[in-house]
Amino acid sequence: EDQVTQSPEALRLQEGESSSLNCSYTVSGLRGLFWYRQDPGKGPEFLFTLYSAGEEKEKERLKATLTKKESFLHITAPKPEDSATYLCAGGSNYQLIWGAGTKLIIKP
Amino acid sequence: NAGVTQTPKFRILKIGQSMTLQCTQDMNHNYMYWYRQDPGMGLKLIYYSVGAGITDKGEVPNGYNVSRSTTEDFPLRLELAAPSQTSVYFCASKGTANTEAFFGQGTRLTVV
Numbered sequence: 001e002d003q004v005t006q007s008p009e010a011l012r013l014q015e016g017e018s019s020s021l022n023c024s025y026t027v028s029g030l031r032g033l034f035w036y037r038q039d040p041g042k043g044p045e046f047l048f049t050l051y052s053a054g055e056e057k058e059k060e061r062l063k064a065t066l067t068k069k070e071s072f073l074h075i076t077a078p079k080p081e082d083s084a085t086y087l088c089a090g091g092s093n094y095q096l097i098w099g100a101g102t103k104l105i106i107k108p
Numbered sequence: 109n110a111g112v113t114q115t116p117k118f119r120i121l122k123i124g125q126s127m128t129l130q131c132t133q134d135m136n137h138n139y140m141y142w143y144r145q146d147p148g149m150g151l152k153l154i155y156y157s158v159g160a161g162i163t164d165k166g167e168v169p170n171g172y173n174v175s176r177s178t179t180e181d182f183p184l185r186l187e188l189a190a191p192s193q194t195s196v197y198f199c200a201s202k203g204t205a206n207t208e209a210f211f212g213q214g215t216r217l218t219v220v
Contacts, residue, residue: 031206043112043198043211044151051206087150093205094139094158095166100150 002027004090006099013078013106021073021102027090033071034096035064036087044087047073078106110134114199114212121189121219129184129215131199139202140182141209142166142174144195151198157182189219 005024013019025033032051036044048057050066057064061082063074073086085103089096115130133140138159143151153166157176171193173185182201186193196216202209 032208034208041214043200043213046208046210049206049208091205094156094164095153096141096209098151 002090002092002097004088004097004099006086006088006102008102009100010103011105013075013104015079015106015108016077018074018076018078020075021086021104023071023073023088023099024069025071025088025090025097026069027092027097029092031091031093033066034089034091035071035073036089038085038087038101047086075104078104080106080108082106112199112201112210112212114197114215116215117213118216119218121186121217123189123191123219125189126185126187127189129186129197129199129217131182131184131212132180133182133199133201133210134180135201135203135210136179137201137203137210138179139205139209140176141200142172142182142184143198143200144168145198145214146195154184154197186217191219193217194219 003026007022032049035047038044048064053068065072083106085101087101089098112133141156142154152168155174157163196214199212200209
């Protein structure tokens with residue numbers, strides 16, 4: 001059965017304290033691993049797509065990486081405005097298989 | 109470019125009432141989706157469509173219906189609303205199986 005699991009459920013960091021979020025996946029015929037950011041009361045906002053193991057993508061303080069079983073979202077020197085829920089999803093034919101998300105809180 | 113537009117943004121229904129959540133996209137995307145998101149939970153797929161005239165059930169379809177008469181529109185119908193349908197509903201679309209999905213801003217529905 002296709003499954004995506006994110007950890008931790010919540011993460012509290014001090015401003016400037018780097019860390020990583022994990023997304024483990026079992027998706028047959030994976031057609032992309034997607035990362036989204038969701039702010040309270042809003043729809044998910046697309047961040048990255050990774051298609052093959054070893055691929056990396058960066059955007060400001062965020063870097064996403066992909067292996068054959070996991071994806072990591074590394075956040076470097078985060079700021080309070082990076083606080084949000086981060087969702088990952090595995091693409092499978094017509095659908096996206098979603099993780100439950102990691103709620104990231106950055107304290108000033 | 110408006111992207112994905114959902115209406116209404118908020119709605120309160122009484123038990124047993126019906127309503128339609130509207131979703132329109134202007135990106136000429138073939139794939140469209142309806143999700144529900146309960147507090148602190150991930151997205152659960154209700155229905156999806158791979159093109160006009162084609163719809164299929166997702167993970168949690170009971171109590172809902174959809175139609176896709178045009179590429180742009182994908183309305184979600186709730187019949188006989190129940191408290192268990194209190195949730196935030198998101199519509200999304202994407203162009204191909206390999207590309208990212210774009211989301212609307214959501215409809216917050218409360219059934220009392």
